[in-house]
Amino acid sequence: MSSGSGSEGLASGVGQIHLSTERDWNHRPPIAYGKEFGPIHLLAENLPHDLEDLVNALPEWQRNMPVVRLAFESAISENTVDDEPDAPPIEVRNDVDDEITPPWEFHYSNRMWHGKGVPPPDVKNLRGCDCVGACNPKSLTCACVKRQRKFFKDEPGFSGFMYDEKGRLHLEYAGYPIFECNDLCQCTDDCRNRVAQLGRKCMVDIVKTPNKGWGIFARHKIVKGTYVGIYAGELLKDDEGEERGKIYNQFGRTYLFDIDFWYIRKAKGKHGADWQPYTVDAYHAGNNHSCDPNCLINACYINEANIDKPLMTLFTQRDINENEELTFSYYGDPDDDAVPVAAGAGSSGADSVYRRCECGAPKCRGRLFN
Numbered sequence: 001m002s003s004g005s006g007s008e009g010l011a012s013g014v015g016q017i018h019l020s021t022e023r024d025w026n027h028r029p030p031i032a033y034g035k036e037f038g039p040i041h042l043l044a045e046n047l048p049h050d051l052e053d054l055v056n057a058l059p060e061w062q063r064n065m066p067v068v069r070l071a072f073e074s075a076i077s078e079n080t081v082d083d084e085p086d087a088p089p090i091e092v093r094n095d096v097d098d099e100i101t102p103p104w105e106f107h108y109s110n111r112m113w114h115g116k117g118v119p120p121p122d123v124k125n126l127r128g129c130d131c132v133g134a135c136n137p138k139s140l141t142c143a144c145v146k147r148q149r150k151f152f153k154d155e156p157g158f159s160g161f162m163y164d165e166k167g168r169l170h171l172e173y174a175g176y177p178i179f180e181c182n183d184l185c186q187c188t189d190d191c192r193n194r195v196a197q198l199g200r201k202c203m204v205d206i207v208k209t210p211n212k213g214w215g216i217f218a219r220h221k222i223v224k225g226t227y228v229g230i231y232a233g234e235l236l237k238d239d240e241g242e243e244r245g246k247i248y249n250q251f252g253r254t255y256l257f258d259i260d261f262w263y264i265r266k267a268k269g270k271h272g273a274d275w276q277p278y279t280v281d282a283y284h285a286g287n288n289h290s291c292d293p294n295c296l297i298n299a300c301y302i303n304e305a306n307i308d309k310p311l312m313t314l315f316t317q318r319d320i321n322e323n324e325e326l327t328f329s330y331y332g333d334p335d336d337d338a339v340p341v342a343a344g345a346g347s348s349g350a351d352s353v354y355r356r357c358e359c360g361a362p363k364c365r366g367r368l369f370n
C-alpha cells in the first residue's frame with residue numbers, strides 16, 4: 001500500500017521495496033512492500049506477560065494504588081499504538097467499588113496471537129489491487145471491489161465496498177464479510193476500503209458496571225456504522241478452545257468466541273463436515289453482552305487470504321449516546337438460530353454454564369452463556 005502522498009519509490013508497486021525509517025504518528029507504521037512483504041505471525045506462546053506478572057506479584061495494598069491504573073492505561077496505549085496511532089487513549093473508571101483496574105490477566109492487544117497448529121496468515125494467495133489514488137467502488141477492474149462483489153450477486157444495489165464514503169459500515173450489508181484493501185494494494189491511505197486497519201478513532205473507556213464486571217463505554221456520541229475495535233486475542237484450534245471452555249465454565253466467565261460465520265460454513269460446502277471453526281480467546285476487557293445490542297461483530301479480512309481466519313471487527317449499529325455502554329450479542333446474528341458465538345466450544349455441552357443476563361433490555365432472554 002502506498003502512502004497518502006502518492007507512490008514515491010513505488011513506480012511499479014509489487015516487487016519494489018519502500019521502507020520508511022521515520023515514523024509519522026499521523027499515519028500507520030512503515031510497511032515493507034513487494035519482496036519484503038510477509039505476514040505478521042505472532043505466536044501465542046510469545047505473548048508478553050512481564051508487566052502483568054510484575055503487577056500481580058505486588059502486595060495487595062500496592063496493587064490497589066491509583067498509580068496502577070495509570071500503568072494499566074499506559075500499557076493499553078503502548079500495546080496498541082503501532083496498530084492504531086490515532087486512537088484516543090482509553091481511560092479506566094470505577095465509581096462502583098474499589099477495584100482499581102480490570103484484572104491483570106491479559107496482555108491488551110489488537111492483534112491475533114496464533115495458538116498451536118494454527119497456520120500463519122496466508123499471504124501467498126493474497127491479491128492486492130493496482131488502483132492509482134483511492135479505489136473507486138464502481139470500478140470494474142479493482143481486484144478488491146471484485147473480491148467484495150463476489151459475495152453480493154443477489155444484492156443489486158450493492159455499492160462495491162462495505163464502507164460508505166465516511167468510512168462507516170453499510171449496515172444493510174452487515175453480516176457479509178469485509179475485504180479491506182491490504183498491504184499489497186497500490187491505493188492510498190485515504191482509500192475508503194481501509195477502515196479497521198487504520199484503527200479506532202472514537203473515544204471509549206473501560207468502566208466498571210454494577211452487575212456485569214467491566215464494560216466499554218462511549219465517552220462521546222458515536223454515529224452508527226463506526227468502527228470501534230477488533231475482538232483480538234489468541235486464535236486457537238477447536239480442541240484447545242474446547243479445553244479452555246471447560247476451565248472457564250468453572251470460573252463462570254469466558255472470553256471465547258467461535259469464528260463460525262455463515263459464509264465460511266457455506267464455503268466449506270459438503271466437505272465441511274469435519275470443519276471446525278477457530279476460536280478466539282479475547283485478551284482484553286471485552287464488551288459485555290446485550291440482548292438488544294448497539295454494536296455488532298462483522299468478519300473482516302485485511303492481510304489474510306485464509307477464509308477461516310477473519311478478524312472479528314466491532315461496529316456500532318445504532319447512534320450511541322455519550323456514556324452509553326457498547327454491547328454486542330454473544331448469541332451472534334439474531335436470525336442465525338441463536339447459535340451462541342460466545343463461550344466457544346463446550347458452550348453447548350453438558351458442562352455449559354449459564355448466568356442471569358443483566359443487560360436490562362425489554363426483550364432480554366434472561367440468561368447468558370458464560
Ligand SMILES: C[S@@+](CC[C@H](N)C(=O)[O-])C[C@H]1O[C@@H](n2cnc3c(N)ncnc32)[C@H](O)[C@@H]1O
Nearest residue numbers: 212213214253254286287288289357358359370
Ligand atoms: C467477555 S467478558 C466481558 C468483560 C467482563 N465484564 C469483565 O469484567 O471482564 C464476558 C463476561 O462478562 C460478564 N457479562 C457480560 N455481559 C453480561 C450480561 N449481559 N449480564 C451479566 N453478565 C455479563 C459475564 O461474566 C461474562 O462471562
